[in-house]
Amino acid sequence: MIREGFSLGHSFIHRLDPRVKLVIAILFSIVVAVADRFTVLLSGLLFSLVLIAMARLKIREVFYRLLVVNGFILLLWIFLPFTFPGDTLFSIGRLTASREGVIYSLLITIKSNTIILSCIALIATSSITTLVHAMRHLYIPDKLAHLFFFCYRYIHVIYLEYTRLVNAMRIRCFEPKTNTHTYRTYAYLVAMLLLKSYDRSERVYNAMLCRGFKGKFWMLDHFSLKGSDLISGTVMLLYIVGLVFLQWGKTIL
């Protein structure tokens, strides 16, 4: 179920140091999230699109990903133009859409998609294991890193367990409907899942103790910053600084 499809590739972006990608993705997301000028956002969008193009991802899959994530944005488009105060742009029956409302919705749409595209290009192009590794190199708390490793590892295992339980339900002709029987069955499914996960966690921990676990994960492979990482990291950083100046230049200077 969890296919990290985007992480399989050999483009320039895929080969960049994950630490650089992670830092740039975070900085870029923050800047775009708080920016409110169309010039800044469109330059940001250009940045994300260039990265997507460089990562040579399948456009159809990227597009599908965007479609799924834009559900909430669609909800805003239904309400915001009509509730935002401002000049009337057009009216449907008794509802009047304001120009400011439409502009605001457009702003949010561009912002949201710009950030998502940059995250697809920079983050989804690394595997989760490498990303967590990169996060450890960027000094996130040790316990949190452990949680990430374990959680990611066991999502797959628990998903398999889940499909097994669902298959068992199907074999017994379970058909989900809106009734108590369905909800009870799903509740037992969740409870079984939690129970099995709980038992598994105890077995795993005991197995770790047997193998001499003393509360520390050793990092075996270390990343090395290559010249190309440094150069592209600097270029991207300069672009982000440029965006900051474009947005707040007047107040800073």
Place this chain on the structure above:
Amino acid sequence: MHISEGVLSAPVLITGAALTAVAVGVGLKKMDYDRIPQVAILSSAFFVASLIHVPVGPSSIHLILNGIMGVLLGFAAFPAILVALTLQAFLFQFGGITTLGVNTFNIAFPAVVCFYAFGHAVKHKNSVIALCSAFGCGFVAVLLSSIMVATSLVFVEESFVQVARLVVIAHLPVMIIEGVLTVFCVGFLGKVRPEILGG
């Protein structure tokens, strides 16, 4: 229950991130190394369970389960939910990096509230009290979450009020179903493995 990237304003994002950082810090501090596998594996169970779609009339909803998470994990629900949401953001781009703080707080804070409010009552010998508090646990967790999502939207922009109201109303059936599910789920766990609720 996720708020997408680009919707919230800087003050809301910063407040959410700060609150989450503090709460995750407390959660990590309270969690010993020997509990890490347990918290992590429950966190992945939470991730998987959120993929389950339950039918409601013609449409379906997906489970949130933050009430049960709270009862089972206590304060450790904060790091557990943070990890699950980060993985969702990395893998599916649901939520995102800048909204991670707000989204984590909106889901994990009600979980912790439920732990303190209902954690003991769900194990009560009187089955009526136990059942009612289990229902309350599932119901209140989702109710609080949706109110918090609505509040964070209204803080950004007052004209979000309609959307915010819709968020809460749309989650009403989810609250009821989560309540019912929690009753059955906690009842099952209490019968099969009471010590798991000791949490």
